[in-house]
Amino acid sequence: MTPFVRDIRTVPNILSLGRVLLVIVTIVVIVVFDQMAIGLALGFLAGFSDFLDGYFARKLNQSTDIGVVLDQYSDLIYEGLFFLLLTCFGTGLHPIFLGSYLAREFWVMSMRRLMAERGMATRSSMIGKLKTQFYSYGFILYWCHLGQLLPSYDQMVYWGGIGLFSVGLVLSYWSGVLYTLDFIRGYNETAGINETR
Numbered sequence: 001m002t003p004f005v006r007d008i009r010t011v012p013n014i015l016s017l018g019r020v021l022l023v024i025v026t027i028v029v030i031v032v033f034d035q036m037a038i039g040l041a042l043g044f045l046a047g048f049s050d051f052l053d054g055y056f057a058r059k060l061n062q063s064t065d066i067g068v069v070l071d072q073y074s075d076l077i078y079e080g081l082f083f084l085l086l087t088c089f090g091t092g093l094h095p096i097f098l099g100s101y102l103a104r105e106f107w108v109m110s111m112r113r114l115m116a117e118r119g120m121a122t123r124s125s126m127i128g129k130l131k132t133q134f135y136s137y138g139f140i141l142y143w144c145h146l147g148q149l150l151p152s153y154d155q156m157v158y159w160g161g162i163g164l165f166s167v168g169l170v171l172s173y174w175s176g177v178l179y180t181l182d183f184i185r186g187y188n189e190t191a192g193i194n195e196t197r
Helices: 003-008 011-031 036-059 065-088 095-117 126-146 151-195
Strands: none
Touching (some): 003 011, 011 036, 036 065, 036 126, 065 095
């Protein structure tokens, strides 16, 4: 068995791949079949799997390099597609959320790429995990608002979702600043080494 096949079959990596599939199914259920409650339940499971993959990676000692990639990829798919969906389908979510989200993610991806080229490791931080959880709960509340699932509490649900998205963005930029500081430190440490290549 090759290392890739061995590593891709670990519990955390299967959960990360499952999250990508759940996001796609959730969007289809909501957009194509107009089943908000079912989509909400699937979206909740997708968000909860983000906690589970890291938990099982530590608990089962199954942390892998491909797991790092899959976790980051599945987070981007989860967050990015849901923000895109909420922004583009006339839901009232201001595009500033999507634009702010994408600006941070593109910056962090660009830094990670150069850090990887220079042999510097970058792992997800707890702040990054927290921002994903705030986004997840914000998505849940916002979908509840859109589906009018709690009509008596609609305004509270709406503003709760917006508040959670906002906290998620603050945490996102906070972790982005921390990545930037690591990037600068690593860049300075490896500058002389890489210039001779």
